[in-house]
Amino acid sequence: QTAIKWRFQTYAGAALGEHVTKPVIDFINKAANGELEIELYYADQIVPTGELFQALQRGTIDAVHSDDDSMASPTPLQQFGGYFPLATKHSLDVPVLFDQYGLADIWREEYAKVGVTWLSAAGQDPCNFNTKKEITSLADLDGLKLYTFPTAGRFLSQFGVVPVSIPYEDAEVAVQTGELDGMAWSGITEDYTVGWADVTDYFLTNNISGAWIGSFFVNQQVWADLPEHLKAIVMAGIEAGHTYRNQWYWGGEARLRAQGDKLQLRSIPQEEWVVVEDAAKVFWTEIAAESELNAKIVQTFRDYNDVISKAGPPYTFG
Amino acid sequence: MSYELIATLMFSSMMLMLLTGQRVFGAIGFVAVVASLVLWGDKGGFDLGFAAAMKLMKWYPLLTLPMFIFMGYVLSESKIADDLYKMFHVWMGGLQGGLAIGTIGLMVLISAMNGLSVAGMAIGATIALPELLKRGYDKRMVTGVIQAGSSLGILVPPSVVLVLYAMIARQPVGQLWLAGVIPGLMMAAMFIIYIMVRCWKNPTLGPILSAEERDMPRAEKLKLLTAGLLPIAIFAVMMVPFVNGWTSLVESSAIGALAAFLAAVVKGRMTREVFENSVRNTLSITCMFMWIILAALAFGAVFDGLGAVKAIESLFTEKLGLSPWVILILMQLTFILMGTFLDDTAMLVIVAPLYVPLVGALGFDLVWYGILYTITCQIAYMTPPFGYNLFLMRAMAPPEITIQDIYRSIVPFVLVMVGALALVMIFPQLALWLPNYVYGN
Amino acid sequence: MTRFMHRYIRVVDAVNYRVGRVAMYGIFVIMGILLISSVNKTFFTPTLWTLEMAQFAMVAYYVLGGPYSIQLGSNVRMDLLYGEWSLRKKAWVDLMTVFFLIFYLLVLLYGAISSTAYSFGYWGTEPFSFFSGLITGTEEIGHMERSSSAWRPYLWPIKFVMIIGIFLMLLQCISELLKDVLRLKGEEI
Ligand code: NA
Ligand code: NA
Numbered sequence: 001q002t003a004i005k006w007r008f009q010t011y012a013g014a015a016l017g018e019h020v021t022k023p024v025i026d027f028i029n030k031a032a033n034g035e036l037e038i039e040l041y042y043a044d045q046i047v048p049t050g051e052l053f054q055a056l057q058r059g060t061i062d063a064v065h066s067d068d069d070s071m072a073s074p075t076p077l078q079q080f081g082g083y084f085p086l087a088t089k090h091s092l093d094v095p096v097l098f099d100q101y102g103l104a105d106i107w108r109e110e111y112a113k114v115g116v117t118w119l120s121a122a123g124q125d126p127c128n129f130n131t132k133k134e135i136t137s138l139a140d141l142d143g144l145k146l147y148t149f150p151t152a153g154r155f156l157s158q159f160g161v162v163p164v165s166i167p168y169e170d171a172e173v174a175v176q177t178g179e180l181d182g183m184a185w186s187g188i189t190e191d192y193t194v195g196w197a198d199v200t201d202y203f204l205t206n207n208i209s210g211a212w213i214g215s216f217f218v219n220q221q222v223w224a225d226l227p228e229h230l231k232a233i234v235m236a237g238i239e240a241g242h243t244y245r246n247q248w249y250w251g252g253e254a255r256l257r258a259q260g261d262k263l264q265l266r267s268i269p270q271e272e273w274v275v276v277e278d279a280a281k282v283f284w285t286e287i288a289a290e291s292e293l294n295a296k297i298v299q300t301f302r303d304y305n306d307v308i309s310k311a312g313p314p315y316t317f318g
Numbered sequence: 319m320s321y322e323l324i325a326t327l328m329f330s331s332m333m334l335m336l337l338t339g340q341r342v343f344g345a346i347g348f349v350a351v352v353a354s355l356v357l358w359g360d361k362g363g364f365d366l367g368f369a370a371a372m373k374l375m376k377w378y379p380l381l382t383l384p385m386f387i388f389m390g391y392v393l394s395e396s397k398i399a400d401d402l403y404k405m406f407h408v409w410m411g412g413l414q415g416g417l418a419i420g421t422i423g424l425m426v427l428i429s430a431m432n433g434l435s436v437a438g439m440a441i442g443a444t445i446a447l448p449e450l451l452k453r454g455y456d457k458r459m460v461t462g463v464i465q466a467g468s469s470l471g472i473l474v475p476p477s478v479v480l481v482l483y484a485m486i487a488r489q490p491v492g493q494l495w496l497a498g499v500i501p502g503l504m505m506a507a508m509f510i511i512y513i514m515v516r517c518w519k520n521p522t523l524g525p526i527l528s529a530e531e532r533d534m535p536r537a538e539k540l541k542l543l544t545a546g547l548l549p550i551a552i553f554a555v556m557m558v559p560f561v562n563g564w565t566s567l568v569e570s571s572a573i574g575a576l577a578a579f580l581a582a583v584v585k586g587r588m589t590r591e592v593f594e595n596s597v598r599n600t601l602s603i604t605c606m607f608m609w610i611i612l613a614a615l616a617f618g619a620v621f622d623g624l625g626a627v628k629a630i631e632s633l634f635t636e637k638l639g640l641s642p643w644v645i646l647i648l649m650q651l652t653f654i655l656m657g658t659f660l661d662d663t664a665m666l667v668i669v670a671p672l673y674v675p676l677v678g679a680l681g682f683d684l685v686w687y688g689i690l691y692t693i694t695c696q697i698a699y700m701t702p703p704f705g706y707n708l709f710l711m712r713a714m715a716p717p718e719i720t721i722q723d724i725y726r727s728i729v730p731f732v733l734v735m736v737g738a739l740a741l742v743m744i745f746p747q748l749a750l751w752l753p754n755y756v757y758g759n
Numbered sequence: 760m761t762r763f764m765h766r767y768i769r770v771v772d773a774v775n776y777r778v779g780r781v782a783m784y785g786i787f788v789i790m791g792i793l794l795i796s797s798v799n800k801t802f803f804t805p806t807l808w809t810l811e812m813a814q815f816a817m818v819a820y821y822v823l824g825g826p827y828s829i830q831l832g833s834n835v836r837m838d839l840l841y842g843e844w845s846l847r848k849k850a851w852v853d854l855m856t857v858f859f860l861i862f863y864l865l866v867l868l869y870g871a872i873s874s875t876a877y878s879f880g881y882w883g884t885e886p887f888s889f890f891s892g893l894i895t896g897t898e899e900i901g902h903m904e905r906s907s908s909a910w911r912p913y914l915w916p917i918k919f920v921m922i923i924g925i926f927l928m929l930l931q932c933i934s935e936l937l938k939d940v941l942r943l944k945g946e947e948i
Contacts, residue, residue: 007623044373046366047619051369051874054365055365057882058362059358059361060358060361060362060365060366061362069907072905074880150907163908165811165909167376170377172490173490173491176491177492179378179566335856335859338840338841338852338855339844339849340852341829341836347860350863355866364866365874367863368870368871371871375815381813384817565800569796569797575790576790597784602827605825605833
């Protein structure tokens with residue numbers, strides 16, 4: 001019996017992919033004992049990230065790890081993936097939203113319509129800013145050219161941010177060539193891991209969302225053809241990867257903020273940051289008005305945020 | 319079929335297709351799409367070729383390519399370098415072999431204004447070469463001087479070759495450019511030393527300019543020096559805003575192109591014909607590059623998608639068990655060999671999927687390797703049977719210079735370049751000191 | 760047949776010549792966009808659209824200029840052997856090898872068409888029937904693909920330009936093929 005082979009492309013470059021995707025693939029390959037062999041490719045390696053979704057539908061790529069936003073998902077879910085402004089506080093919020101508050105069903109259903117099987121979502125790090133210039137007030141955001149997620153970029157542009165869209169692996173170079181002033185893309189763990197901490201100087205502790213929402217996807221036909229026991233192995237590998245990432249980020253964010261020596265921490269005072277939080281509420285309302293499905297998802301975020309704000313710390317920041 | 323076998327098949331069929339003399343992008347593209355169809359079939363096999371076009375569009379540093387090409391053509395077509403040449407002529411003419419040394423100086427300045435070797439070749443062959451021959455300089459030596467000197471265009475910043483390398487190796491263009499400065503100047507100095515030694519041993523190779531030819535009022539002599547200001551001004555207008563972070567690399571290249579264009583207009587050299595030639599040649603060279611890169615990206619994606627890169631990596635490091643330096647030297651030797659047959663873009667196609675990840679995996683600095691790569695490209699430019707400078711020289715040289723002369727002229731300069739390559743390999747700081755100093759904090 | 764070939768060559772070369780001559784000035788469009796970008800960035804606020812617009816302009820420049828660059832004969836060849844051959848032998852070999860080029864361009868063209876269909880919201884694998892369906896009304900436009908930037912331009916226009924460019928490139932290569940056929944027949948071109 002010959003092995004089933006998958007080509008798997010992740011949103012992450014090689015340095016980050018080592019932590020966010022590779023453990024999943026290694027687990028599956030080992031557990032599948034030669035029955036399924038997945039080959040992992042990093043950002044833009046086989047197809048550019050912008051073409052990733054079409055490639056997944058066609059089967060050029062068999063499976064993908066990415067957020068809906070950066071892979072330009074053609075579903076209405078696109079703007080909710082990645083960092084939906086101020087939607088979450090901690091990475092555990094994401095599995096709760098998906099598994100307890102029903103987002104998983106919506107995701108599964110919407111992707112089935114476009115020929116793709118959605119497998120699982122997880123939370124990762126918050127979305128902070130790392131920049132060459134110091135940011136201590138909202139006014140400092142004005143005119144900053146930042147590498148960020150499409151939806152986050154649209155939201156931030158009201159504060160004068162100029163979002164720049166380039167391939168992930170080019171972002172570090174782009175800071176040096178002056179195409180970028182920094183990133184609004186990740187927490188501090190990633191800044192250090194991928195080398196962005198080497199080219200920027202400051203880290204803003206305010207985040208525009210507490211956890212990245214990213215998913216694992218697979219081509220519909222390819223998934224249908226996979227024997228049940230291998231499906232179970234794939235799902236187990238993904239879950240194991242979620243656990244690893246939760247710890248890696250949670251520990252990394254604390255350690256590098258406290259002990260990292262490449263990025264200096266800065267904050268915009270909470271009195272001023274409220275402006276951003278209020279803008280997010282307006283943004284939510286706008287997005288909700290676009291369609292019934294959007295309204296349903298935004299309502300889910302509202303319901304959950306109501307619950308955690310009543311629950312208080314550690315669910316909220318105090 | 320094993321990965322090694324597929325990789326070998328892809329490469330050998332590409333080389334075979336190249337030998338038929340067809341357009342390079344056709345050969346690479348054909349192998350790429352056939353391989354993707356065979357391996358992916360209707361599961362997206364048709365899409366990979368076009369996906370490369372989208373990838374190419376998103377690679378923003380490629381925008382500098384047409385800008386630098388345009389800049390080079392404006393400089394050479396408008397002949398605004400004439401005064402520059404006169405300056406070196408008068409100031410260096412009194413030395414043994416002085417005009418040849420001055421020509422190297424001219425080439426360094428031209429290199430600082432454009433990203434390819436074409437402009438240097440055109441200026442060298444049309445302005446400098448006839449004058450040198452008229453003054454009784456040895457034809458073989460000066461033919462070599464111009465070919466070697468103009469190849470500095472890709473090592474001294476700005477450099478198109480380093481932009482392409484940066485894209486493939488994902489290394490910072492700014493650092494690569496800075497890394498090229500010292501090796502570029504060092505190589506120019508090595509050329510000059512070579513010329514001086516030869517002319518000292520055999521003064522007939524580079525006779526001293528007669529006194530009456532150098533006889534010129536001091537004021538006029540000093541005025542000629544201002545010709546040197548033009549390239550410095552163009553270089554400054556382009557690089558100062560970039561280094562200060564006012565403009566990005568891509569924006570700066572447009573400023574440089576505009577500056578060269580305006581300089582030609584102000585000097586009254588932008589005739590209809592010059593304009594037509596610059597604009598048309600820019601299109602034709604840019605198209606050539608872009609279509610090759612387009613095909614090469616598809617080739618690379620398929621090659622990568624096969625897992626061939628991983629296979630070759632493990633072949634070298636695990637199966638053969640060679641030490642990193644042995645692998646690097648072997649690679650550089652094969653690379654020089656390939657360079658004699660191929661042009662730089664085609665070499666990049668081969669280097670990209672094979673060498674760059676391997677060099678990285680071996681733990682070498684990829685900025686440093688970029689300089690080794692570029693020096694190898696310089697050698698490739700001059701060595702028969704395939705080299706741009708060789709072709710250009712053949713097309714532009716005056717009739718008394720035969721093909722034999724051209725082929726023989728390059729020998730000593732290629733040896734000097736190999737020497738420079740070895741120096742940069744042994745002393746990586748030659749390349750890395752400046753970028754570390756500038757970007758170091 | 761020979762008359763048809765002559766006419767084909769004349770028409771295609773003339774069309775591509777004109778398209779290429781227009782595309783040629785695209786260098787100033789790219790330069791202009793980047794200069795606007797520099798000025799805005801240095802003196803005012805950076806602009807959202809310039810980098811992406813310059814990229815679109817560059818794609819149009821090299822894709823539409825491609826056929827003209829073939830006419831100008833600027834595409835490099837490895838002339839290790841080729842350079843030594845007689846004109847007749849070159850024509851014979853070119854006659855064969857141009858089919859490889861044509862094949863590559865056909866695959867590229869198919870990819871461009873299917874990617875453009877995707878940018879109109881078609882998820883299937885029959886882009887041609889989708890486009891004919893659009894005309895007859897049996898298919899409709901779905902989710903329009905946009906660039907993932909804050910500027911969010913639609914992507915179909917640039918993909919459409921690429922279809923045109925690749926198609927013209929294909930026509931030009933067929934013209935080169937016919938020229939070789941005529942050359943081998945001993946005709947003047
Ligand atoms: Na240069
Ligand atoms: Na060569």
